[in-house]
Each structure stands twice: as C-alpha cells, then as structure tokens.
Amino acid sequence: MNPLLDKLQPYPFEKLKQLFSAVKPNPEYRPISLGIGEPKHPTPPFIQQSLIDNLSGLAVYPLTAGSEELRGAIAGWLERRYDLPALNRATQVLPVNGSREALFALAQAVIEPKPGALVICPNPFYQIYEGAAYLAGAEPYFVNSDPGRNFAPDFDTVPDEIWQRVQLLYICSPGNPTGAVLTLTDWEHLFALSERYNFIIAADECYSEIYHGDEPPLGAMQAAHMLGLSTVERPYARLIVFSSLSKRSNVPGMRSGFVAGDAEVLKKFLLYRTYHGGAMSPPVQAASIAAWNDETHVEANREQYRAKFNAITPLLQEVIDVELPDAGFYLWADVSRTGLSDTEFAQRLYRDYHVTVLPGSYLARDAHGINPGRNRIRMALVAETAEGLEAAQRIVQFCKTLTTQ
Numbered sequence: 001m002n003p004l005l006d007k008l009q010p011y012p013f014e015k016l017k018q019l020f021s022a023v024k025p026n027p028e029y030r031p032i033s034l035g036i037g038e039p040k041h042p043t044p045p046f047i048q049q050s051l052i053d054n055l056s057g058l059a060v061y062p063l064t065a066g067s068e069e070l071r072g073a074i075a076g077w078l079e080r081r082y083d084l085p086a087l088n089r090a091t092q093v094l095p096v097n098g099s100r101e102a103l104f105a106l107a108q109a110v111i112e113p114k115p116g117a118l119v120i121c122p123n124p125f126y127q128i129y130e131g132a133a134y135l136a137g138a139e140p141y142f143v144n145s146d147p148g149r150n151f152a153p154d155f156d157t158v159p160d161e162i163w164q165r166v167q168l169l170y171i172c173s174p175g176n177p178t179g180a181v182l183t184l185t186d187w188e189h190l191f192a193l194s195e196r197y198n199f200i201i202a203a204d205e206c207y208s209e210i211y212h213g214d215e216p217p218l219g220a221m222q223a224a225h226m227l228g229l230s231t232v233e234r235p236y237a238r239l240i241v242f243s244s245l246s247k248r249s250n251v252p253g254m255r256s257g258f259v260a261g262d263a264e265v266l267k268k269f270l271l272y273r274t275y276h277g278g279a280m281s282p283p284v285q286a287a288s289i290a291a292w293n294d295e296t297h298v299e300a301n302r303e304q305y306r307a308k309f310n311a312i313t314p315l316l317q318e319v320i321d322v323e324l325p326d327a328g329f330y331l332w333a334d335v336s337r338t339g340l341s342d343t344e345f346a347q348r349l350y351r352d353y354h355v356t357v358l359p360g361s362y363l364a365r366d367a368h369g370i371n372p373g374r375n376r377i378r379m380a381l382v383a384e385t386a387e388g389l390e391a392a393q394r395i396v397q398f399c400k401t402l403t404t405q
Helices: 003-007 012-019 045-053 055-059 068-082 101-109 130-136 184-197 220-226 246-251 263-276 282-292 296-316 342-353 385-404
Strands: 092-097 118-123 139-146 166-172 201-204 240-245 257-261 328-332 376-380
Touching: 012 342, 045 055, 045 092, 045 282, 045 296, 068 092, 068 220, 068 282, 092 101, 092 263, 101 130, 101 166, 101 201, 101 240, 101 257, 101 263, 118 130, 130 139, 139 296, 184 201, 184 220, 220 240, 220 257, 240 246, 240 263, 246 257, 246 282, 246 296, 257 263, 296 328, 296 385, 342 376, 342 385
Parallel strands: 118 139, 118 166, 166 201, 201 240
Antiparallel strands: 092 257, 240 257, 328 376
16 A cells, blocks of 8 residues: 555544544534535526536547637636636646546646655645645645734745745635635745745635625736736746636536646646546536536625625624635634633534534644644535524524533
C-alpha cells in the first residue's frame, strides 16, 4: 500500500461521528443538521429535464476535454460573470467532475515529488487540499486566517525560505468556512509571490454565486485581468480557477464543474486526466450546458439564501459572536462567551436539542502555536428557511440555559 495514505487524517465528519458516538440526543426534538455543506434547495426542473432528454448519450464514450458546446458555455459564463476578454475554448477551460476531484487531481499533476516540496493551505481549510498535498509527495504548510483581516490568510507571515519550497498554493475565496472574499490588493500580492517564487495558484471559487451584499465576489481571473495579467504573453500565468454547479445550481449529485486559466498548465492537466479517466458523462454535460447558460435560477437561489441569513444571523447574535459573511452558506461563529469549547458546544447542543454543528477545530490544524478554528463552530445554512430558523431558535434556547446553570 502507498505509505502516504497513513498521513491522511480522519475527515471532519468522521471526527464528529466519534464525538457523538456515546451521546443520545433528546428524543423530544427532531434532528436538524447544520453540519454538512450539502445544498438542500430543490434542483431546478429544467436541469433535471435536460439530463433526462440526453440519456442517449450514455451509449458513447465522452471526451476528457468535454464537448465544444460545454467548453463554450463555461467560457461564456466566465466572460459574462467576470467581465473577461474572450477565452480560448480549446485551451483555457476544461470540464471536471466537480471541483473536489479536480482540486485533488491538480496536485498529483503539478507537484514534483522531491524532498522539501511544500503546498500552502489556508487554515482553516477544505481538507482535500491537505490530502492532495500528502499523496502528491509534498507537505502542507498552513497559513492561519486573520480575524483582523476579515479571516483572509496572512501570507506576510510566511518566511522566504518557505516560499522557496512552495510548488502549489490553495486558496478558497469565498472561503470555507469563513466566507471571506479576497480583495484586489490580496490578489495582487499573491500574483507577485507566484511570479517571484514560481508556484501555481489553485483558486477554489465554488461558493462564488452565493453572496449577501450588492457586489458579487471578486474572482481570481477577474483580478488578474484587472491587473493586466490576461493579455500578456502567457495569460493567467500559474493560475488555475475551480468552480462548480453544486452550490450555484443545487446539483451536488451531478458532479459537474470546471477548471480554467493558464493554458500551459491545463495542457498538462488534460494529459493527466486522459490517463486518470476524468471524462464527464454526456447527459451530465448537456445538463451542465443548460445550467451555465441560465442565471434566473441562480438569482432566485441567492435571494433565498439572503433571506435565510438575514433572518437567522440576528437571532444567533443574541447568544454567540457571529457576523454575516461576505459570501457562502456558512456562519463561522465564536462560542467563547458560552464558556464551552467548540467540541463541548457541539456535543451538548446535539445531546440537548438534537442540532448538529461542526466544531471549528475539526476544520483547522494546530499551526504556529494556535488552532484558528478553536472555540468556533461552522453552521451550514443549507436547509429551507423554516428549518434553519427552528435550529437557530434551539441554539438560542440552549445558550440561554447555559447562563442559568
């Protein structure tokens, strides 16, 4: 067996299962889970119908590069959404089976497995980044998020001798779990570091279409274009962007997304995926084209999240420290004033009120003397508004009982 597999830590939800293993939840309440970030809004019927209408595509082998129509739909969406100059449909976009598998696979394709190789990950983070680094023969180096910088990672804390060993940097904007969105200044700094130290940036943007303000989140390719990096000899050099239909269109089971950016990197990544077997099913391709070409359902989905967050956040602010995030469908709350740690809070809330939340320390690693997720919880507001409100009311009641004990 590959000995690198032994470096993988249990997934956060496995840790949560162990935390709850000896706990019997209060039978007076029906279960409500805010633990897993799985979209629960209904899948738009037109996407379902497109999938059904194209089942005849099951009779042919799909191309790893996807159809011209799908690449065109993806490129068109990127150009409209981020006001980008025309992309090369053949070389600058590539469909993938959800952003998760592509985030993992990219590391296997681009990392040179040699002693000292590093992959930078934000902390807290999506655990796929860490596993991808280990199994590519590198080590993760964690950069803690800074609450004083709207939870953006503080890359100025990384010493020069570390940057010299970095081959790949993962960044999630909007962030999971914090909801933080990088600014143009942040991106300018990252691009300068990438050019100086010659590492690839993997920009995970799967939460980009769920935002709570008037302005949509700035994207990595958009930032590169604004900074003049889209028209140079090597456009979007060392930048690969990942996105997905799962959150945008409520189709997590369809496993459909894309990567886009540096054509030189994507050429090698396509070669890797051809051997790896990463082709998307033709019916899924057809349904994906329909989804990328429609914004009406995305706007309705976003408004549903906005209403939900605007109703739930003020309730929770009565008892825990939490703010409306820039984007995404998570609340990243500090439970310190309850007197409980994040794991104690999650365990007792599950026991007393049958509500599941995820301890923040499970989403982070001890790095540079701290665990930036400690005493925080992540709440995924993915269910319908009524269920989310009921969960919030139970959390408020739970916290109030703590003050009377």
